Amino acid sequence: MDARATASATTLEPGSVRRFLLENPEILTEDADLMAELGLKAVPPNVVEFVPAALARVHEAHRRESDARRRLEETARENFYAQAQTHGAVIDLLEARNHADLARRVDELAQMRFGLVGGVIALEGPDRTPAGWRTLVEGQVDLILGGSQELTFMGFAPPAVGLFGERRDQVFSMAMIRMAMWEPARQGLIAFASSDPEGFTPDMGHELVSFLARVVERTAERWPVL
Template sequence: MSAQAAQDEVRRFLLENPGFLLDDPDLMRALRLQPLPENVVAFGPAALARVHAAHRRESAARRQLESTARANFAAQAQTHGAVIDLLEARNHADLARRVDDLAQLRFALVAGAVALEGPERAPAGWRPLVEGQVDLILGGHQKLARMGFWAPALGLFGDRADQVKSMALVRLAIWEPAREGLIAFGSADPNGFTEDMGAELVAFLARVVERTAERWPVL
């Protein structure tokens, strides 16, 4: 018999035999129950404490889930708004400015930047990188993103680098043949971006930046 079936059987028995508990003082004591006038069974303090503790745990878990859901919804809403901002860029310099603006104004970050490897020059407003530097920053050719603090990437944030305590870095591949690049967001909070954090929303913005940048050639 399964546990649920056993519980159902016990419940059915008690419903059919309401005096069973009251007629067994030892069982009443073991369950920490006590009879009240008119044969009403009351839970003792220990039983009530267990019920109250379980309710607190359930309420705390529910609040945490609700808080996480609200945060995720807010982040997604801000990301969708950021996409509209990026798609309205008029040129490469304007696109880089918009990345920095949305980092500060939409996500309350220190800075946002886009960077591109050479040897050809980077577009106006983009951080220039030497060939192979993207792999060095991300930690490997196959790695698409890096979250957390990584000192070698601080130079991407220019004169605001000393304010950055954590960062989100995602690889870019633009034009054909592809040139490697990065989109980078820096936070003043050490826990703003952590190694165990998913990079999906940042990667989504990276894909938008790629497609938008390909509208114009690098002059």
């Protein structure tokens, strides 16, 4: 009985068909039309077929490229949003009427524009501190920022938690910038708090926060501390 007769005598179950084709591969390999309809290509036994591997590499490279492009687009959108919010915040700050109003606006823009726990302005004594600002003892800015030469801090600093008063339990990361105001200069800082431990991290850029700090400095110097 030849191969085709054997096939007709065999029950057409998937397992039976598979065994038959393994035993009689020429049924497929010698029928070019059938191979074409099935989307298959016969390759000599001494030839290594690189096409599937090459296609897999191309697909993986495309996936990585798409992921990288998506991350860049997301970062660009986030940066654009942050810049737009910062510009709006500057306008809000410049409209402050006095020191207390400036402190209120800093706190409100932190919450409303940036989704943060809050923002505060702090100033070292022993002289009078403006209404609405946090009072610090002399040298406390250095302590909070982690060193006398530090101008900025991004991360979590336990000594700064108290700046946020009753909201201290919500604070898990901060962005803080040193400030100096009036003549003779008095040391102070502006601090923003996030409830997200990754909200502010040491590897983040601080340009926008520093820009806001400079605006607060110049705005505060409009009025004397009464």
